[in-house]
Amino acid sequence: MPDNTFDFIVCGAGASGSVVAGRLAENPGGRVLLIEAGSDDEHPDIEQPGHWPLNLGTERDWNFTAAANPHINDRQIPLNMGRGLGGGSSINVMLWARGHKNDWEDFAAESGDPAWSYASVLKLYQRIEDYQGNADPSRRGTGGPVHVQCAAPAQPIAHAMLDAANAMDIPTFDNPNGLMMEGRGGAAFNDLIIKNGKRHSIYRAYVHPRRGQPNLTVLTDTLVSRLLFKGQRVVGVEALNQGQIQRYYADHEVILSLGAINTPKVLMQSGIGPEQALRRHGIPVIQHLPGVGANHQDHVSFAAIFAYTTPQPIGHGGSEATLYWSSDSALRLPDMFHCQAEFPVPSAENAHLGVPDHGWTMFAGLAHPQSRGHVTLSGPRPDDAPIIQPNTLSHPDDLRSALDNLRFVQELGAQAAFKGLVKGECLPGNLDTRALEHYARNAAVTYWHQCGTAKMGRDSMSVVDSRLLVYGVQGLRIADASIMPHVTSGNTMAPCVVIGERAVEEIRALYQV
Structure with missing residues (x-):
């Protein structure tokens, strides 16, 4: 098997991408590549809670x-937006805010899928959390990866x-x-x-414990520049490392978790987005999706x-x-x-x-x-x-x-x-x-909660369906804040963890991994 070929390529090690990569790596038979543009998270200003403002502008x-x-x-x-392992969860104010009940009911209505309803998401949160507060077993979880x-x-x-x-x-x-x-x-x-x-960033919760596993490769300081296609199917990514172009291939899927700015940027520079805007920059159109970059x-x-x-x-x-x-x-x-x-x-x-x-x-x-x-x-x-x-x-x-x-x-x-x-x-x-x-x-x-630029839904401005698959192409899924139909009530880190978990649910159901 070539060393540049994997089952899944996850682009971006933020709050959603870390979840996707960490969960998929739980299956020892699945080969997972996680690509991050930034560096490692071994830095005192990341580790120390009171130092978070010192990361801004660096x-x-x-x-x-x-x-x-x-x-x-x-x-x-x-x-500001986090660049490095953990993404925003490595430089933010560390607030865990799960969103309002009706945020999730809205997501279910927009997508037409009860898997996004509050009742369903509540079960995910119970699986995600290792909650240290007063017991509330009907709403809060213990024993999960997120402290x-x-x-x-x-x-x-x-x-x-x-x-x-x-x-x-x-x-x-x-x-x-x-x-x-x-x-x-x-x-x-x-x-x-x-x-x-x-x-305790989301990277630390989901990916760091699995570093060293033979089925998980983590590349830092590597910028995903565009998607690679075979017809209408995404088969891999092109990335830059120290000025050198590298190509990596996915047998199953590429998952974009680059955030509400870089996800639409990579989509558009790869030929997925508003046709007129792409042609203006000489980019061949693979799939016309007018909602890419909209709804910010x-x-x-x-x-x-x-x-x-x-x-x-x-x-x-x-x-x-x-x-x-x-x-x-x-x-x-x-x-x-x-x-x-x-x-x-x-x-x-x-x-x-x-x-x-x-x-x-x-x-x-x-x-x-x-x-x-x-x-x-x-x-x-x-x-x-x-x-x-x-x-x-x-x-x-x-x-x-x-x-x-x-x-x-x-x-x-x-x-x-x-x-x-x-x-x-x-x-x-x-x-x-x-x-x-x-x-x-x-x-x-x-508040550093940018979202919505590749929204989930069923109208003409939607970019992904309820399974987070991109309309009109195969082998491509998005899992980050860009898929939110509207911003959730409160800080977006915890909902991004849910988005990552939902992506993994759909991937496991499709590929039985």
Whole structure:
């Protein structure tokens, strides 16, 4: 058997790709190749939870930047994305947020497949988790590969945030998953992927224990540049390592898990995507799929910053408490997604407005923004950077929601629960509507949850079916956040693990592996 031929090639070692490669490698008879553009994860800034901000802007980050956007005062928002073994799960804030019940019901409706329903996904989460919190056997799992624990003991500012939420008649829960995400929402200490004081990435959970197995090959510092075809069937990939072109072949399937930017980029540069856009760059069209690169979504947030009375410690990476809430009880999904940071985090554009040396931030986030963006090509070559236009705040409802969320957080931060810990609000301050709009446009930043650019569904803009197979071609599956019909409620790492598990379910059913 040639050493460049495998049963399965998994492209990308992030939160979904690590699951797919690790699970498929459980079968000793299956030959699995995992290709990652970045490097190994042996770095103290990956390992230490409090060091996560030090990874941003380094070689462990793709360092994407959004195009200038008139809706946010022509700003170009940095769009950090993990590059290396573990992907985002190696550089993120480690929050384990499973999504709302109705996120999954929506996925099932969009795909026409009950395997994506909440009841089905709940069983997956029970298999995935090794949950260290209070027993909840109907919702939480133990003994799985992903170590999940509560951010406890939490710092006083996190306790105060939960008490403030209670004072505003928002219920608090034992954890931010399970029951809390089956209704209107609430507040809770975060669930985190921290084990023995260290980050426990999805790569560490699924792939690292299998390194050394003869049936699993992991290539780092290797950039997947395009797919290889035989007719309409994908038979392998072309990749670059130290400037050299390498070709690898798959007897069964190639699984793209490159994320919401690089997955559509590789698809389009391989001839799968909007026909007109491909022809503009001289790329031969293999399959016209207009939805490739469309439907770009991301959580957007706006910082409200409060000054401490005296400096406070930072725990568990600095984000120990969160709040999801539905501003209207009739909503199917929470529209508010607020994360507390135990240090001040202004946007670059608002940093001059007076940021305290010591303080805390409440990110007033939109759980389900209506704005939609797109990813397009700047050229046909692997080193041609993708053009990312999130169109943040382009939908008028999002700006209105931003102001409502900021005012909500201002009210939260003014609660008596913070007395003694907090001197008062620094940003945005007491602004009229026009000034608050200007502040929001300058404050808008990503939660790093890009998704939707190769969505699952049954309409003309869908790219994959319920089994995550790409329409119109054979031997190609996508497993990452790009398949989400809409962004889930909360951080996207845990749903990406589910997406990886769902891909493995379908692969095993098809190939009996």
